[in-house]
Amino acid sequence: MINALRAELLKMRTMPGVWVTFGLALPLTILGILIVLASAGGFPGHAFYYVSSLSQRRRLLGAGFFGIEVLAPILGVLCITSEYRQKTITTSLVLVPVRSRVLLAKVIATALWSIFIALLGLVAIAAVALPWNAALGGVTSQVTDQVGAVIPGLLASAVLLGLFGLGFGTLVKNQVAAILLTIGGTLILEGILIALSKAILHYDLNWLPNGAGAALAGDIARGFGGGGGGGGGNGPNAFHLLTWWQGGLVLLAWGVGPLILGYFTTFRRDVT
Amino acid sequence: MTVGATTRGLPIEINGLSKHFGPVVAVDDLSFAVEPGRVTGFLGPNGSGKTTTLRMLLGLVHPSAGTATIAGQRYQDLANPTSSVGAVLEATSFHPARRARTHLRMAARAGGHDEKRADEVLGLVGLTGDAKRKIGGFSMGMRQRLELATALIGDPDVLILDEPSNGLDPQGIAWLRDFMRYLAGEGRTVLVSSHLLSEMAQTIDNAVIVSFGQLKAQGTLDQITAGISGMVMRARTPEADRLAGVLTGAGIAFRRLTHEEVAMDGVTPEQVGPLLASNQIVLYELAQEGGDLESVFLSLTAGLGFGDVAAAAATPNPNPATPPSASPTTPPPPPSS
Numbered sequence: 001m002i003n004a005l006r007a008e009l010l011k012m013r014t015m016p017g018v019w020v021t022f023g024l025a026l027p028l029t030i031l032g033i034l035i036v037l038a039s040a041g042g043f044p045g046h047a048f049y050y051v052s053s054l055s056q057r058r059r060l061l062g063a064g065f066f067g068i069e070v071l072a073p074i075l076g077v078l079c080i081t082s083e084y085r086q087k088t089i090t091t092s093l094v095l096v097p098v099r100s101r102v103l104l105a106k107v108i109a110t111a112l113w114s115i116f117i118a119l120l121g122l123v124a125i126a127a128v129a130l131p132w133n134a135a136l137g138g139v140t141s142q143v144t145d146q147v148g149a150v151i152p153g154l155l156a157s158a159v160l161l162g163l164f165g166l167g168f169g170t171l172v173k174n175q176v177a178a179i180l181l182t183i184g185g186t187l188i189l190e191g192i193l194i195a196l197s198k199a200i201l202h203y204d205l206n207w208l209p210n211g212a213g214a215a216l217a218g219d220i221a222r223g224f225g226g227g228g229g230g231g232g233g234n235g236p237n238a239f240h241l242l243t244w245w246q247g248g249l250v251l252l253a254w255g256v257g258p259l260i261l262g263y264f265t266t267f268r269r270d271v272t
Numbered sequence: 273m274t275v276g277a278t279t280r281g282l283p284i285e286i287n288g289l290s291k292h293f294g295p296v297v298a299v300d301d302l303s304f305a306v307e308p309g310r311v312t313g314f315l316g317p318n319g320s321g322k323t324t325t326l327r328m329l330l331g332l333v334h335p336s337a338g339t340a341t342i343a344g345q346r347y348q349d350l351a352n353p354t355s356s357v358g359a360v361l362e363a364t365s366f367h368p369a370r371r372a373r374t375h376l377r378m379a380a381r382a383g384g385h386d387e388k389r390a391d392e393v394l395g396l397v398g399l400t401g402d403a404k405r406k407i408g409g410f411s412m413g414m415r416q417r418l419e420l421a422t423a424l425i426g427d428p429d430v431l432i433l434d435e436p437s438n439g440l441d442p443q444g445i446a447w448l449r450d451f452m453r454y455l456a457g458e459g460r461t462v463l464v465s466s467h468l469l470s471e472m473a474q475t476i477d478n479a480v481i482v483s484f485g486q487l488k489a490q491g492t493l494d495q496i497t498a499g500i501s502g503m504v505m506r507a508r509t510p511e512a513d514r515l516a517g518v519l520t521g522a523g524i525a526f527r528r529l530t531h532e533e534v535a536m537d538g539v540t541p542e543q544v545g546p547l548l549a550s551n552q553i554v555l556y557e558l559a560q561e562g563g564d565l566e567s568v569f570l571s572l573t574a575g576l577g578f579g580d581v582a583a584a585a586a587t588p589n590p591n592p593a594t595p596p597s598a599s600p601t602t603p604p605p606p607p608s609s
Contacts, residue, residue, distance in 0.1 A: 007382035014370050014378075082367065090332065091365040091422065095382035097331045097348035271332040272324070 004096045004105035008079070011088075012109055017078045021071045025117045028067030029124040036060045037132065050138030057143045060129055061150045062217050064121020068158045069210050072114040073182040076165025079110045081175035090271055103263055106166060114162030118155050150217060153244055157213040160248075163255030164209055170262025186210045194239070204240045209254045215247025281308020281461040282356060282429045284329065288338035291324050291485075298324045300485040301338070306463050306478070308429075311456045313476035313493075314465040315569055321485035322465040323361075326434050330359055342430055354383030358423030359432040365419065368408030372399055372418055375407060379425045393421040396603060398447075412439030420448075431455055433464040437471060449475045450604035469569050481569060505536040505544050508557040518551045532556075 012018050036059045037048040051060045083089040096102050134140050165182050172178040190208045197205035206215065242250060284306035291299040299321040306312045316322050327333040329340040331348040342350065342357055350356045366375060376390035394400050397417040402410070410418065416439050423431060431452070437445045445468075452475055456462045466472050472479075479496055481489040489496050509515050512532050519526045524544070525537040536544055541560055548555060 003382055003384040007378050010374070010378045010381060011367075014374050015367065016369050086367045087362065087364050088367055089365075090361055091379070092382070093332055094330055094359050094361070095354055095379055097350075097353050270327075270334055272327065 001101055001104065004101050005108050007092075007095070008102075008105040008109035009112070012075075012079060012113055015078060015082060017082065018075065018113065021074050021078070021117065022120065025064075025067045025071055025120040026124050028070060029064045029121040030128055032063035032066035032121075033060065033125070033129045033132070035066070036063050036129075037136070048132075048136060050133050050136035051143065052138070054146070058146050058150050060133060061125060061143055061146050062154055063129060064118060064125060065154060065157065065214065065217050067121050068114070068118055068154070069161060069186060069213060070183060071117050072158045072161040073165030073168070073186065073209075074179060075113050075117065076110045076162040076167070077169040077175065077178045077182055078165075079106050079113075080166055080169035081173060081178050084173045085175045093271055099268060100263070103170070103259070103267060107163060107259070110162040110166045111159040114158040115155055118158035122151070122154075153217040153248070156248060157217045157251065160216070160251040160255040161209065161213055163259060164251070167255060167258025167260075167262055170267050171258050171265065173266055198239065206239070206241050207250045209251060211241060212247040212250035212254065215241040216244055216251055217247075280429045281459045282343040283308060284340075284342055284430065284461060284463060285344070286325065286329070286338070286340050289325060289328060289335055289340055290337040291321070291328060291333060292336045298485055299328070299335075302482065302485065302487055303338075304480045304487055304490045306461055306480075308461040309456055309459045310477040311452050311462040311464060311475055312478040312480060313472045314463055314480050314482070315467075315469065315472060316465075316482035316488075318467065320482045322482060323434055324485075325482075326359070326361070326432055326463075326465060329432065330357070330361075332361075352384070352426070354379075354385070354426035354428065356426075356428055357430045357432060358426060358428035359434075360416070360419045360423045360436045361432075361434050362419075364415070366407040366410075366415065369406060371404050371406055372410070372421075373403040375418065376421060376425060379422050383426045385426055389425055389427075393424045396424060397421045413441060413444050416440055417444070420451075428460070430461040431463070433462070435466055436464060437466060437468055445471060447604055454603050504560070505539055505541065506557075506559050507534050507536065507544075507548070507555060508532055509534070509553055509555050511553050514551075515548070515553050518547065518553065522547055 034048075036051065036056065040049040040051050040056050051057050083092055092102060093099065096105070130140050130143060133143060165178075168182050169175075169178045172181060186209050190210055193208065194205045194211065197203045205211070241247065286305070287303050289299055289302045290297070302321070302325060314322050314326070324333055325340070328335045329342070329347060331346060340346070347353055347357060370378075372394065373390050376393060377387045380387045380389050391400070391403065394403050397420050399414065399417055399421065402414065407415065407418065416436060420433075420436065423433070433452070437448055440448060449471065452462050452464060456477070464472075464476070473493065476493060478492050479489070480487070481496070506529070507515060510532060512528065512534055515534055516526065516528065519534070519536060524539055524547075527535045527537070529535050541558070545558070548558070
C-alpha cells in the first residue's frame, strides 16, 4: 500500500494540472479575502472594512474555502481522469494489479494534496488577510482565536471535496466532463438549486456539497443567503446551514458515495 | 543456449480461457502453456484475441471463463507482481509531460523497488541520454524502449510483450530480437505477440498460433513447420470452378485464394497431380508452398482445413527443438536513440 501511495504522490507531483491548481490557490484565496473585507460593512466611501462580528471573523479565517471548493474537486478529478486521458491506467494497474489498492492510494494522495491546497490558502490568510485586517483597524487576536472553530473543518472540507472530485472522476472518466460536472455542478448548479428551492419551496437546500462543506468549515466559511451571511440571521431570507457535524457527514457521503459507486462500476471494468 | 540455464523463469498456463464482449467472442476456450527459458511467439491475425488474452493474463480484462496463471497464480495474486512479471502492452501508456526517469521512478516506487533501478533500465534500453527528456517528445521507437524499460524495472522472471517491435527501426528490431534471446537465455519466460512473422521466425523457439480466439497450433517452431510442410499445394488455373468441384468430389479441403488460384490443404504433389490430369484440368501453375512460418501461419489462420494438423501441432512437444539461434550471454548493446 505504501508503495502504491508513494507512486501516486509522485504521479500527482509531476502532473502539470496539479501545479495549475496550486497556482490558483493563492489568487482565489485573496479573492475570498477581498469579498469578506468588502462585505464587512463600514463607512461610506470605504471599499473595505475590518471584520468585527463572530461571523465575519470566521469568514475571514475561512476565506480560503473559496479556493478549496473550486480546486480540491479538480485535484480529485485530475488524479483519476488523467490516467484514462493519457492511457496510463494500463501501466498503473500492471504495476499495482490490486485495484482497490490503487484507488485507496489515490484517495490518500488526493486527501494529502487537498490539505496542501488548504494550507496554501491559510498562508495567504496569514500573509494578506490578517495584516490587512489589522491595517483597517481590526484586532488580529479576535480573528486568530477562531482558528480552532474554522481550520480543522476547513481541512476536513478540503479532503472531502477532493474525494468528491475523485469519486466523480472515477464514475465519469472523461476529464473535461468530470471537471464540468464537479465544478459546474457545485459552483453554478448548486447556487441555482439553492435559490430556486428557497424562492419556490422556502426550503434551505443545505445538503449539497458546498453547503455541507461550508457548514463543516465553521458554518461561515462561505456567505450563504444574502446579507445575513453564513448561518446567521433569523429573517425570512436567512439561509440556514447544517451543523458542522451534519455538514461533515453529508460531505462524507458526497465524497465516499461516488467513489464507492465508481469503484464497483467503472474502475473494476476491463481495461482494453 | 542452454534451455532453462537458471531456474528463474516461471511457467505460464492458459486453461479454457474465454472472453465475450457482448455477442463478440474475442477468446474462445483457449489453452496453452509457455515454458521458461524460451522465447514463445504468440501469433495470430489482427483481432484474433492475442491482446485480450495477454490482458486477461495480467488481470486487466476479466475472463468470461477459464484461467490464466503465472506459476499457478493469477497475476494479481502474486506476492511481488513486478518482480515476477514485466509487461510491454502499448507504447502510449505514458504521461507526455513526465520525464523518462520520473516515469521509471514512479514504476520503481509502485513495485517497491530501489529508484536507482530507473537509471539501470534506462541504460539497458539505450535511453540514458534521454532520461531527463519529457516523454511527449519521444518517437514511437523510444516509447517502445521506455515501455520495455518499465517492464524490466523489477528484473522480472517473465516478460510479456505485445507487439514490442511496433515503431522500431530495423536496428531496433534486431536489438530487440537479441535482447529477448538474452533474457530467455537467462532462464526467463518470454512471451511475445507479433504480426511480423519473418521477424518472429528468427527469434522464437516456440509458437502459439491463434485465429478467431481459438488455438490453431502450439509447439516448437520446427514441430509446427514440419507438421505443415509439403501439405499445401497451390494451383493457378483458368478452370478454378471446375477444379473446386473435382476437389470436393475427392474430399480434399481447399481454399479459393483468387478467381484463378486455389490452395489445397493436406495433399502432396503425388496425390493431386494425377487427380488433375485425369480430370483434364488446365494448369498454369502447380506449386508446393514452403513450410516456413509465414505460410504455416497463413494456412492455419485462414479458417479452413488443417483441423487434424492443427490438433497434432497443438500437442505439447516432449522434445524441445533447437532454438533459432544461440542466445547471447550478455545484454546486447542498445541502439542509439
